[in-house]
Amino acid sequence: MRKQIAAANWKMNGTLEQANTLLDAFASAALDVNDNRLAIFAVPAPYLILAKEKLAGNPYLQVAAQNIYSKKSGAYTGEISVEMLQSIGINYVVLGHSERREYFNESNAFLADKVNIALEYNITPIFCCGEPLNIREADTQNAYVAEQLTESLFHLSAEAIQKVVIAYEPIWAIGTGKTASSAQAQEMHAYIRSHFAAKYGADVANNISILYGGSVKANNAVELFSQPDVDGGLVGGASLIVDEFVQIINA
Template identity: 60%
Template sequence: MRKKIVAGNWKMNLTLAQGEQLINDILQAGLKLGEGQEVVIATPFPYLMKAKSLVKNYPGFYVAAQNCYTEKSGAFTGEVSAEMLQSVGVDYVILGHSERREYFQEGNDMLAKKIDQVLANGLKPIFCCGEPLLVREAGTQNTYVAAQLEDSLFHLTAEQLKQVVIAYEPIWAIGTGLTASAAQAQDMHAFIRSQIASKYGREAALHLTILYGGSAKPGNAEELFACPDVDGGLIGGASLVAKDFVAIVEKLA
């Protein structure tokens, strides 16, 4: 049975007071999570400890960081290590988000190092992959995503892979108001699963959680989550509005 996850990525938004209110509003909404269902809240670094303290008594709720550095420690002013995140109770770390790739030039080799740091510290990576619009228009999205998977994940052992969650982000559908159709999402999720199967075997692929990360909203979440290979969502803008985020979580099958 695969985990079903809705993760809210706040990005660089909200003050501490606003974030605390948002989490409390979500927790007080009376969500009933089923077996194997999780809610993950990815806050900016300064809010992680507060977020963890708020959700710690709520089964099925977890906290994620939005990034970490490639090294364990050292003279890297302004960076945050996976070991630091582990020490404050973080559960997941988002890696390779399209914004990190675009604005901070994070490449596949760098992300492989970050994956290793996260796993070495007992945390779970949410590894983002996906194609830009030009690649989608050229029809080469499968080749593009396959390279991301191979370069950043395929050095892992089968046991390590069990700790990884993949989030497919059609970059052309992030912050643009565009959304991949349910058929487009399902096709790519099935392709990703096939790539995992070819490397690690069918059982590993069947147990891998793959999230959709392209402008999911309350209005389209049910259709997306009904796809057989879509196991939830990595939610951006809608995660900043409690009622919208709760409505999306309620669409988990």
């Protein structure tokens, strides 16, 4: 059975004092998590060890890095390697976020290399895909997202692809206050699952968790997560507000 996941993406936000406060609050909150329902916190790199320590009391609260480099070590000043993450017990990494694609020119091929090295070190990629507004307005979002997935993931075996979590984020809904309707989210998630099914078969596709990201909030989480192919959310701004994200997790 595929897992339900509420993943927090703190992006480049928070001081050490603020991170301490947030992590303490989440560690002590009444969260409805279990073997099949996880909360994952993608925190800025300086706080990864802190987050591991603060959340260690609950195995269903996991920590993710926000990025890795495509090489395991070397002269790549400022980058973070999978060896580093593995050495501090980090089991998840966010890859392919639209901000990485747009601001840092990360290509589908480059992301394929990142996916490969993450899986080699048993770190689960939370792989982001999604279309900008002009693609949505042209009604070519399915082909756009299919290309992202095909070029970055379809070289993987059926066994390996089931270790990847997908996060569909319509770029036009990230941080804008706009949210895809629950019907739009379900339509795209169903399409993504069908795209995997065409390559790997329905059984494999049904084992892949697909999260929705894009202005997820407490007041829309229940409706979004009730859709049959929406397995949770990748949450930005709302994950920095304790009461808000607790409600999202429990949704």
